Amino acid sequence: MITLRDYEARDVEYALTQMEFGGKGNTVLKRNAVSLEACDAIAVKSCREMEGVYIDFIHTVYKKPVLLAGPVKPEPPAAKLDDHLVRWLGGFHKAAVIYCALGSECFLSIHRFQELLLGLELTGMPFFAALKPPSGYETIESALPQGFKERTKGRGVVDGGWVQQQLVLQHPSVGCFVTHCGAGSISEAMVNDCQLILSPQVTDQFINARMMSLDLKVGIQVEKGEDGFVSKHGICKAIKEMMDPNSQVGTETRNNRAKWREFLLTKGLEEAYISGFIEDLRSLVG
Secondary structure (H helix, E strand, C coil), X not given: CCCCCHHHHHHHHHHHHCCECCCCCCEHHHHHHHHHHHCCCEEECCCHHHHHXXXXXXXXXXXXXXXXXXXXXXXXXXXXXXXXHHHHHCCCCCCCEEEEECCCCCCCCHHHHHHHXXXXXXCCCCEEEECCCCCCCCCCHHHCCCCHHHHCCCCEEEECCCCCXXXXXXXXXXXXXXXXXXXXXXXXXXXXXXXXXXXCCCHHHHHHHHHHHHHCCCCEECCCCCCCCCCHHHHHHHHHHHHCCCXXXXXXXXXXXXXXXHHHCCCCHHHHHHHHHHHHHHHHHC
């Protein structure tokens, strides 16, 4: 079963016990406890093939039916990748580019922001980073490490705006995805071919990262200090290990990811799960 490090557990505890909804002490923990106690069944957007052990655990603990609606699979994007990104990515070899994105709600401290970028620089590989300006800074430009822009000119881009992530991940030049392990990013990553570097930032992302690295074995998590800090050397080490064609862990994760990608793209998978979910609901009502 998944275990959390001290700093991760503190973060989850705060989210569960301190964050309130509508006042009156309605924390996430209390809302979940009331919901799970009062409900007749628990519905989950997941599948037994990927999370069977956790589904069984929930059923054992709460002694209630767990209804499965199937895995999360993103719809294929209808748009095309912006011309400037097509040109930039097209200037590199197949699977050569690192794509890094930590989500639209992640605002790093200036120290963590710069350490992340310096880690990408240390790899010596081309990279495209979609990041918000760090806390206290208005723009990406004002927060870049000294000399960073000049040293990475031509091979490094840091973008603070909205990015067509699905289309970027589909581009043949992108070979590595540094992700915060948000649910949406995971679903988009699992149906693409790039290697996965897991760098969770908050609450559920810690659990998602453990499942991806330890259960499914489709990526590796960046080593962190006791306070959760990720050093530039830790970032560089993880990326190089995964991108090395002779790496044992890189080969294993690539093979596992190909297996799960094939499963998720199986024709009729979602329809079969939804049909089963509907039948389970009917049985419950009946």
